[in-house]
Amino acid sequence: MALANKATTEVPQRQGTRPTRQRSLPIISLVLGVLAFASIMIAIPMAFLYAQTDVVQGPAQRIFYFHVPVAAIGMFAFVVMAVASIMYLWKRDERWDWAARASAEIGTVFITLTLITGSIWGRTTWGTWWSWDPKLTASLVLWFMYVGYLMVRSYMGRTSASANAGAVIAIIGVFDVPIIYEAVNLWRGLHPAAQVGVAGALPSDVVLTLLVAFAGFALLYGFLMIQLYQLQKVQTLAQRLRATVEYDIYV
Amino acid sequence: MKRVFFEQMWAILAKDVRYELRSKQTWTSMGMFALLVLVIFNFAFDLHTENTNAVAPGALWVAFIFASLLGLGRTIAAEREQGSMDRLLLCPVDRKAIYLAKLLGNVLFISVVEIVALPVYAALFGVPLLAGGLIPIVLLGTLGIAIIGTLFATMAAATRARELLLPILVFPLIVPVVIAAVRATEALLVPTANEPPWIGLIIAFDIIFLCVSTLTFQYVIEE
Numbered sequence: 001m002a003l004a005n006k007a008t009t010e011v012p013q014r015q016g017t018r019p020t021r022q023r024s025l026p027i028i029s030l031v032l033g034v035l036a037f038a039s040i041m042i043a044i045p046m047a048f049l050y051a052q053t054d055v056v057q058g059p060a061q062r063i064f065y066f067h068v069p070v071a072a073i074g075m076f077a078f079v080v081m082a083v084a085s086i087m088y089l090w091k092r093d094e095r096w097d098w099a100a101r102a103s104a105e106i107g108t109v110f111i112t113l114t115l116i117t118g119s120i121w122g123r124t125t126w127g128t129w130w131s132w133d134p135k136l137t138a139s140l141v142l143w144f145m146y147v148g149y150l151m152v153r154s155y156m157g158r159t160s161a162s163a164n165a166g167a168v169i170a171i172i173g174v175f176d177v178p179i180i181y182e183a184v185n186l187w188r189g190l191h192p193a194a195q196v197g198v199a200g201a202l203p204s205d206v207v208l209t210l211l212v213a214f215a216g217f218a219l220l221y222g223f224l225m226i227q228l229y230q231l232q233k234v235q236t237l238a239q240r241l242r243a244t245v246e247y248d249i250y251v
Numbered sequence: 252m253k254r255v256f257f258e259q260m261w262a263i264l265a266k267d268v269r270y271e272l273r274s275k276q277t278w279t280s281m282g283m284f285a286l287l288v289l290v291i292f293n294f295a296f297d298l299h300t301e302n303t304n305a306v307a308p309g310a311l312w313v314a315f316i317f318a319s320l321l322g323l324g325r326t327i328a329a330e331r332e333q334g335s336m337d338r339l340l341l342c343p344v345d346r347k348a349i350y351l352a353k354l355l356g357n358v359l360f361i362s363v364v365e366i367v368a369l370p371v372y373a374a375l376f377g378v379p380l381l382a383g384g385l386i387p388i389v390l391l392g393t394l395g396i397a398i399i400g401t402l403f404a405t406m407a408a409a410t411r412a413r414e415l416l417l418p419i420l421v422f423p424l425i426v427p428v429v430i431a432a433v434r435a436t437e438a439l440l441v442p443t444a445n446e447p448p449w450i451g452l453i454i455a456f457d458i459i460f461l462c463v464s465t466l467t468f469q470y471v472i473e474e
Contacts, residue, residue: 148416151419155412155416167467172463172464176427179452180423184426184430186452
């Protein structure tokens with residue numbers, strides 16, 4: 001129905017694509033995008049000029065303002081993906097599947113950035129690109145899960161079997177991540193690695209900068225989420241159209 | 252109601268076992284594979300008497316996990332290739348019964364391979380691997396691998412790249428089992444104080460994923 005006004009012929013629609021009122025989504029996306037850009041643009045000078053230099057770690061600590069928000073949102077994206085997957089299996093509405101896949105794609109990029117920024121920081125502070133610290137290991141395993149999810153989705157094509165498989169991976173994964181963290185923690189518990197952590201309260205300028213960066217990346221996530229959701233939707237509809245055209249040719 | 256469920260489960264399990272007893276393909280290849288992993292490990296780590304205790308648990312579990320994945324991929328793929336999975340799905344069988352039957356079948360196949368491989372390992376590595384404490388670790392670890400493996404083997408069997416996908420999906424998810432099983436095996440060889448509750452971790456993993464996998468299996472097999 002929503003397609004009818006786009007001058008297309010009837011497209012076989014599976015359950016779920018009810019007429020949607022999503023005209024407001026592009027505007028929300030635009031607003032989120034502008035806000036994300038603005039707050040990241042504010043966060044960059046804040047991180048480099050406003051926030052005080054860390055006494056122990058020196059300027060290397062400034063990567064923290066990007067590493068922490070990106071990591072947190074990368075993990076949050078997995079939870080969003082799992083929740084959307086559960087909703088998909090429950091409601092059988094493919095829009096939840098588009099949301100899950102969109103969140104997985106963003107999460108993969110964010111966790112990749114987390115691993116890269118963390119590695120750069122580790123090189124300057126720990127003197128090594130990688131250590132099998134529980135947090136690092138758990139992030140790496142999370143990254144593998146994201147990539148596995150995307151591989152399955154791309155190998156299986158845009159079918160309902162693919163959506164089901166993806167949903168199951170996301171649900172199993174979201175239960176597994178805490179267990180993995182716990183297991184890795186116990187595993188390294190006997191061999192404490194050099195922990196560089198600042199106990200106690202952080203200075204207010206550090207907290208403020210972190211909050212601005214956090215807001216920026218959260219908004220960026222929202223912006224990308226809407227964009228990728230729309231992309232998933234358009235790709236699905238395009239493929240369905242292509243299927244009808246091929247059907248017309250061969251029959 | 253409950254009796255029907257177990258009868259269905261038993262029927263599927265008996266069919267798989269009979270099929271496997273006739274062809275013997277999966278068991279022999281899994282067993283040979285597990286032994287070959289040991290030989291490769293021997294070259295890769297240059298085993299001496301002083302480092303066997305550190306390397307043997309790892310070698311043992313790597314062999315078990317790789318052999319398991321080999322077998323898991325085979326059992327479900329055979330079902331798909333012959334089209335018998337579709338017929339099974341057409342029968343009025345509870346999907347949970349199919350999953351549990353496949354899971355038990357896989358645990359059984361992997362266990363047989365392990366029973367054959369363990370004495371050989373103990374002899375080749377010169378470690379007392381046949382200690383009584385090892386049996387629960389091996390059983391629980393195998394169950395954990397099979398719970399995740401059966402679910403994802405079924406999923407991967409529906410794709411073109413099933414042999415490639417299965418390890419990519421399964422390895423990250425079984426990380427807790429790998430860590431706990433290797434550590435618990437190591438603790439048997441070299442007892443250390445204050446060892447975390449590895450067996451408890453595997454039991455928790457098995458229970459949680461047995462529930463989640465049984466519930467989600469229906470979405471994996473139905474198209």
